[in-house]
Amino acid sequence: MEVKPLLKVNHLGIQFGGLKAVSEFNLTLHKGELVGLIGPNGAGKTTVFNMLTGVYVPTEGEIIFDGKKLNGLPPYKITRRGISRTFQNIRLFADLSVLDNVRIGYHTLAKNSLLSSILRLPPHFSNEKEMKEKSIEFLKIFRLDHLKDEKAKNLPYGMQRRLEIARALSTGPKLLLLDEPAAGMNPKETTELMDLMAFIREQFDLTILLIEHDMKLVMGICERISVLDHGLLIAEGTPEEVRNHPKVIEAYLGEEVGEEHA
């Protein structure tokens, strides 16, 4: 019997004015996979993430997640269905504490709204303690618990990236979309990130789709890779297949695919 994919994207496309940013994009992700999405600058990678998370409404095609169509749903509903993401440019609540950045993720799932908790309305108290405990447990996994009361903006860059992943996971996703998580990291931080990704994938039973320019990371960690160029899927396969694909070599002309590329 064929196993149902977690995510099935069929002929997805979006047009901005006269520009077809992405066309005929297909992707199948099975539970537990770690798949890379690569391509030169402006290829359409973040646009794919924006369509998967409801930030952009696709003009063509369909997104099926966990057997249900996602197109047209607002971002918060997509989060509740089980897709979470990080951003190319870190988006944390800079002036909130490390703990509150993670707690907000739990509120996305909670029945009582964030507003009710800010106003400290009665339902808020029923699970606030539990949320705080869970958030601290989370921070422990990311080795950030000792910084729980620190403002997010005061964390060193590598830790902010880690916190962003923690925040994304606090909504309990089945699918995690990581948009250039190693950007701006030094080699030591990048190696730690690779270990962290392997760990969270096991720990949280995750499926991961990763956009990354660091080829060493992508080739080293992904089981499959899809390559976009000018909004079109030009290759997909194992790291080895993709690395040697003529269209990929052409798209990255002048750059060594398989070597680090920032």
Ligand SMILES: Nc1ncnc2c1ncn2[C@@H]1O[C@H](COP(=O)(O)OP(=O)(O)OP(=O)(O)O)[C@@H](O)[C@H]1O
């Ligand atoms: N809201 C928008 N309005 C108009 N054009 C857009 C919009 N969002 C993206 N684009 C265009 O779509 C194309 C793909 O952009 P996208 O950011 O998805 O590329 P990318 O592969 O993520 O690039 P990078 O690696 O540089 O982050 C670009 O030409 C970009 O200018």
